[in-house]
Amino acid sequence: MQKKTNMKKFMSKLIYKEAFSxxxxxxxxxxxxxxxxxxxxLEIKNFDIFYLIKDTIKNFKHRIEEKKLKIIIKDFYKKKLIFSLDYEKVKIIFSxxxxxxxxxxxxxxxxxxSIEKKDEKLNFSVKDFGIGIKxxxxxxxxxxxxRLNENINSHNRGYGLGLAIVSDLLTLMSGEIYFKSKINEGSTFTFIIPEKKIKNLDFVFNDGLEFF
Known part of the structure; x- marks a missing residue:
């Protein structure tokens, strides 16, 4: 009975992981x-950056748990951090x-x-301590x-399409991205997006999500 239960849990996680991927x-x-x-x-809305972060991390829960990784949010605001931008586009970038x-x-x-709102701009960084980029x-x-044609055998080949999308979306939103990386020490990607100030916007927020 226990084996069947464990198998069901395993299959459930596997199906979710593959479906999400x-x-x-x-x-x-x-x-x-x-x-x-x-x-x-662009569909501009007011939303809480902290909610976007939790929402995105929740989607990657199984991959994070599989590698036993720990997510740390540095120097984060105690309260909501409301920003006016396209929620889905920013989520694609962060994802x-x-x-x-x-x-x-x-x-x-x-x-x-790491995240900061300064001079009506969003400064957002994601840092890992992994293999780095040559x-x-x-x-x-x-x-x-x-990436697809010349580096198919590279251990960094997975960066290609995703970062091209990130760059194009940031250009669309008048943003920018820069990074620093060192082999066997990891990489830090930072993007900056100016806020789009428009009155009477829809508000996207739900504080029901929790970290796992």
Whole structure:
């Protein structure tokens, strides 16, 4: 009976993990195609950045637990941090950066998330302590075509499409991204987006999510 219960739990986790992975990659392919066609519009809303972070981390719960990683939010605000931007687009950006941080971290390591609102701009960093990016490859990671065609055997090959999407979405929102990385010490990706101030916006917030 116990074996059957454990097997059901295992299969349930496996199905969820594979379904989420497929959904994540399909969303990336869809948004990438839309960006290529110039068919992406911004839907500006007020939302709590802390909720977005929790919402995204919750989606990656099984991958984080599988590698026994610890997520640390550094210097975070005690209260809500409300920002006016496209919630889904910012979530796609953070999801891709978090996905890469998880992928290239070793077991039992830490991923640090830092965030600050300054001069009506959102400063958002994701830092891992994983394998890092080779210096000769660092100028290629935002180019999806270079990554797919020339670095298919690279241990960093997974960066390609996701970071290209991140870069394109930030350009769409008048934002920017920069990074620093060192082999066997990890990588830090930081993006900056200006706030879009519009009155009478819808408000997206739900404080019901909790860290696992």
């Amino acid at each position: 497929l959904d994540f990659h399909l969303k990336n392919i869809f948004i990438s195609a839309s960006l290529e066609k110039g068919d992406v519009n 891709n950066l978090l996905s890469n941080a998880i992928k290239f971290s070793n077991e039992n390591e830490i991923i640090e998330i 210096k000769e490859e660092q100028n290629l990671i935002f180019n999806r075509f270079k």
